[in-house]
Amino acid sequence: MSETPASSPESPAAPADASELADVAAQDAQRAPRTDDGTARPVTPGTQAAEGTYRRQTVSFVRRGTRLQGKRQKAWDEHSAYLAVDIPRHIADTSVHPEYVFDAVEEFGRTAPLVVEIGSGLGDAVIHAALENPDKDFLAVEVYTPGLAQTIQKLVANKISNVRVVQANAPEVLRSMLSAGSVSEVWVFFPDPWHKTKHNKRRMVNDNFAPLVARVLAPGGTWRLATDWSAYAEQMLEVGSAAADFTNVHDGERTGSESPLSQARLSGVDCEQSDEPDEIGGWAPRFDGRILTSFENKAHKAGRLIFDLAFRRN
Known part of the structure; x- marks a missing residue:
């Protein structure tokens, strides 16, 4: 449920080497979106794109396989006008015009807590959460059109009105x-x-x-993370713990034998095998609002541990 994981069956195959990754990312960054008649949209004057500095930072995704077919195409054609947020671009088709601001009250027609899922994949988590929490509104952010189209299919099938999808680069x-x-x-x-x-x-x-997440969260808001890769879990923990705007909700919890990191080290399934216990901890219990997806099930079958984290906005 990522921006979509390269190992997910629904995601594009990742290029094999760094040079190809760089080439694909550069092509994505420089490709101007097209109007319906195929004409390139002009670059917005005064923006990063106009100055030739758009996306100099590495992005976290490589987009492949964006074509829609069958039911996904039908769902997109019939329902994206009101379920997909129509955001202005300024060069790439996953960019966000820097002057555009999303108005949740206008979009949903009410004032309610807003939950944002970054990398919503095929929409399983956000669909489940929306059904369980009709008093909340949800924004599903994803770069892959097939994932968004399938999410829209599920929204329509379940008659869900408190979710909108947006195709965009998450940091923007x-x-x-x-x-x-x-x-x-x-x-x-x-x-x-x-x-x-x-x-x-x-x-x-x-x-x-981390500062971007802190910017949008209200004081007391929660940043929830999950991964099935121990090295990335350690990085997530370090990032959240070092951010002055956040407090680890479960600081010091689940150490030693109770730590998923200790268990991952013992198994050696995705890291060097070691009996060194995790004495730091800080891991959250499984977030009960996160449905068990087919992607997570595959991680379990591969023997990988699941790491949950929760940070509170100070």
Whole structure:
């Protein structure tokens, strides 16, 4: 449920080497979106794109396989006009115009807590949460059109009205599209782990990402994370713990034999095998609002541990 995990069956296949990754990312960043007649949309004057500096930072995704077919195409054609947020772009088709601000009250027709899921994948988590919490509104952020289309299919099938989807690069959504302090929870469940050392720089959850999450969360709001890769889990824990805007809700909890990190080290399934116990802890119990998806089930079958984290906005 990521921006969509490279290991997910519904996600594009990741390129094999760093040079190809760089080439694909550059093509995505420089490709101007098209109007219905195929004409390239003009670059907005005065923006980063106009100055040739758009997306110099590495993005956390490589987009492949965006074509829609069959039921997904039908769902997109018939329902995206009101279920997908129509945001203005300024160059790439996952970009967000820096002057655009999402108005949740206008969009949903009410004032309610807003939950944002970054990397909603095929929509299983957000669909389940919306059904269980009709008093909350949800924004599902994803870059892959097939995932968004399938989410829309499920929204229509379940007659869900408190979810909107948006196709956009998550940091841009957090940096400018959402108003400061307008969100009650941000979810980042199973983002692409980019587990090869040479690709670690592409991980979304890093020191630059934490302030963006803090910006949109209201005081007391919660940043929830989950991953099935121990090295990424440690990175997430370090990022959240080092961020001055956040407090680990479960600081010091689940150490020693109760720690999923200790268990991962003992198994050696995704890290070097070791009997060194985790004495730091800080891991949250499983978030009961997160449904068990087929993706997570595959992680369990592969023997990988699940790491949950929860940070409170100070």
